[in-house]
Amino acid sequence: MVTHPLVTAFEKITRVRLPEHPVIRYETVCVLGGSIAGLLAARVLADHARTVVIVERDPMDADGNPRAGVPQGHQVHGIGPAGLQLLEQWFPGLTEDARSLGATLVGPDGIITYVDSTRQLQSGTTSLLVCSRPLLESRIRRRVLALAPVRTLKAQATGLDFHGERVTAVRYTTDEGPGTLAADLVVDAMGRAGRLPDWLEQAGYERPRLERMRTGMQYATALFERTGRHLTDPEQTAAQFTLPSGPGGLAVALAQPVENRQWLIGITCYAEGNPPQTVEDFRALCEKLPGPFAEAAMGTVTREPAHFHQADSRRRDFTSLSRFPYRLISIGDAVASMNAAYGQGMTSAALQASCLSDHLNRNPDPDAPADAFFAAQAMVVDALWSFSAGADQARQDAIDGVEVPPEIRQARAARQQLAQAALVDETVNEALKAVAFGLAHPLTLTDPALLDRAAAVNRRAAEPS
Ligand SMILES: Cc1cc2nc3c(=O)[nH]c(=O)nc-3n(C[C@H](O)[C@H](O)[C@H](O)COP(=O)(O)OP(=O)(O)OC[C@H]3O[C@@H](n4cnc5c(N)ncnc54)[C@H](O)[C@@H]3O)c2cc1C
Known part of the structure; x- marks a missing residue:
């Protein structure tokens, strides 16, 4: 057994409880971005603020449909057990709620993994909740928007106002024109392309250092009708390949039994790979894969292939800045956006929100930089990053002969x-x-x-x- 303090600290973050007697610390908190990280931050903050305003450029009433602000939403989105465990704590019954709409809770017997076509031993007690990204996000969103302190503002955040060393307001534009919203705390959850670093620089602060790990991952996902024994006996199947064994540069293939009696087949290729472009390509590739892939891809197509490309994994370091404004934090992909083939992003958002909950439970001084929060968040991000980016770096070094x-x-x-x-x-x-x-x-x-x-x-x- 390893008894390192990081092991204990990490484990604690996976199990932070919401406060039994929450203390209101803020009048108005403004969360920029209403995707998974923003919604989970809003859930945590709803216990500590009279009003939590989520500023999101997309409509927030859209129910279970892909949306422009989250273009990756067409691709496979599995939530890992650490994330799901926190979601269930924050939104009791969420899993059952999603299941009632067709999501599948796949138990250990149904989780089948092939590594380079060798079937891995099935073991453990872990279950996976499997559904489309829009369905999961919409169920979380409904719960968050039902919380009394939470409001939404459909707007594009355009900047921050500062007074002395603190952030005092958010600037935004709507269809009616520009506006300003005063806030006691601002949470940046605008994703990996968020503009917070620019805003900090414009205000005379340092940009957080950006670390990039080149991956060039390519994703393709299509949906097929699910029939036969897979309706009553659903299984999630993953085929993972290590260099250079995957057909067509394939890294990971996933077949997930999702809502509306569909198979969601997600294909992830390395930069040099050749992801399927058409349904025929999907079927041809799935023919070469073990398990149910070939059968799954034979069903009627219910959604044509959608594609996505991501050049790199990236993370920003908020822990080594000499100056950082008070009453401002950043969370989710804005801090770390990892290779999606590892399926860590939403779990990362949940663990970071758990760091925020832990931080707020400790009665922090609002008029000091949130160093303790950023340190805990960096510990979580380091752990996830070292697992995924560490493996990607090893692969790249092997290719480059480093x-x-x-x-x-x-x-x-x-x-x-x-x-x-x-x-x-x-x-x-x-x-x-x-x-x-x-x-x-x-x-x-x-x-x-x-x-x-x-x-x-x-x-x-x-x-x-
Ligand atoms: C191809 C792919 C597959 C993935 N698969 C998985 C998976 O299987 N499992 C998993 O856990 N994770 C997965 N992820 C990661 C996951 O999508 C993210 O980690 C997750 O969405 C959390 O991100 P976020 O909320 O921080 O940011 P995003 O989801 O990127 O959301 C940012 C939000 O901010 C809004 N926004 C941005 N700028 C502004 C502005 N100026 N004003 C107002 N609103 C703004 C956007 O509209 C959006 O709603 C995948 C990612 C990719 C790219």
Whole structure:
């Protein structure tokens, strides 16, 4: 067992409870962006503010439809167990609510994973809630908008007003023209393309340092009618490929049983890959995949393929700025937008909102920079980033033939050892999944007993039978 303080701190964030006796700290809080991160921040803040205004450029009444402000909403969006556990705490009954609209709760028996066409041992107690992104977002949105303090403003946020070292208001434009909204706290949840760094710079502050990890990921998703045994016996199937085994540069393929009796098939390719463009391409690729892919893609098409490209994973460092205004925080993809193939984004937003809840429960001084919040958030983001961007960097280094220092080489070899053993060993599989799903800190994977076990499992597997 690893007893590092980061392991404990991370685990605590996965389990922060809402306050039993909330204290109102703010008159008006303004959340910029009404997507997953903004909605979850609003949920947490509704316990601490008389009014929470969500400023969102898209209509916020749209029910379960893809929208312009979230172009990735057409693609596969699975929520991991760490995120779902927090959602259920904040919105009791959300899972059942989504299920009543056709979402599927896939239990451990139904979660099937292939790694390079080898079927992984099925194990554990984890269930996954599977539905389209618009359905999940709309169920969260309904719950948040039903909270008494929450209001919405359909507007494009255009800047901030400052007085001394504090943020005092948000500037925006609507169809009627520009306006200003005074706020005691502003939360930036405008996603990875949000303009907060520009606004900070214009006001004489440093821009948060931006770190980028080139990935060039390409996504294609289509929907097909789901029939036969898959109506009563739904399973979520994932096929993952390591370089260079995936057909057509494929990294991950997912078949998810979503609402309206559909299969959602999501294909993720590396930059050099060749994602399917047409339904025929989808079917041809799915023919080469294990499990139910071929059968799923044979159903009637209910939505043509939609495509998305993301050049890089990126994160912004809010912890090393020499000056930062009070009464301002940033959350969600605005802080870290990771390779979507790992399905971490919404869990990251939930864990960051949990950091905010923890921070507010500690009675912070509002007229000081929110250093403690940003430190906790960075701890969570580091953990998720090191798992996904760490693997992407290892892949890129292998392609480029980069020599890495011995300690990095060892860490990567250990991760490979674990991934290999996870195919057949329940303990290793569970430990790896806990980190992949955001339930545990990656340092838990450095446990010598776990590594010894993985090595022994792999040695046994390599022995001639
Ligand atoms: C292809 C793809 C697949 C993904 N799959 C998964 C997955 O399987 N699982 C998972 O957990 N995550 C996934 N993600 C990540 C997930 O989409 C995000 O992490 C999640 O939406 C949280 O992001 P966010 O709320 O911070 O920002 P976004 O979702 O980007 O939302 C930003 C919001 O801010 C609004 N906005 C922006 N600027 C302004 C402005 N100036 N004024 C007013 N409003 C503004 C936008 O309209 C939008 O509503 C995926 C991402 C991509 C790209």
